Amino acid sequence: MPQPSDRTSRIRDLLTAAFEPEHLSVVDDSARHAxxxxxxxxxxxxxxxxxxxxxxxxxxxxxxxxxxxxxxxxEFDSGLHALSIQAKTPQ
Known part of the structure; x- marks a missing residue:
């Protein structure tokens, strides 16, 4: 399994701190947008x-x-360009 990038780790850490998610998946999809x-x-x-x-x-x-x-x-200020967000509550 590939190691997460620095940005992937930062995104995961920021979202975890802000929202205490029960589930969180952060996937770098940049290759599809080359x-x-x-x-x-x-x-x-x-x-x-x-x-x-x-x-x-x-x-x-x-x-x-x-x-x-x-x-x-x-992250947007430092190069993140696009984000697809699937967000929900546990209910």
Whole structure:
């Protein structure tokens, strides 16, 4: 199994600290976007995230997306280009 990149580890750590998820999957999907806008030769630009957390209870899908994006703002500022977020509560 490949080692997670620095960005992958940072994303995982930031989301864990912010939302205490029951489930969290962070996948670097940059290779599928090679040659597209925002893609970098070294990857770490496009990610798929699956997260399940009680912290999302009572929030709309848009509110959850905004909360996740806000937690990861520094990553966007330093080269993260795109994020696919699948977020839900344990219920």
């Amino acid at each position: 040659g597209h806008a925002g893609a970098a030769p070294g990857g770490e630009t496009h990610y798929n995230i699956e997260i399940t957390s009680h912290a999302f209870a009572g929030l709309s899908r848009v509110q959850i997306q905004r909360a996740v994006m806000m937690v990861l703002q520094k």
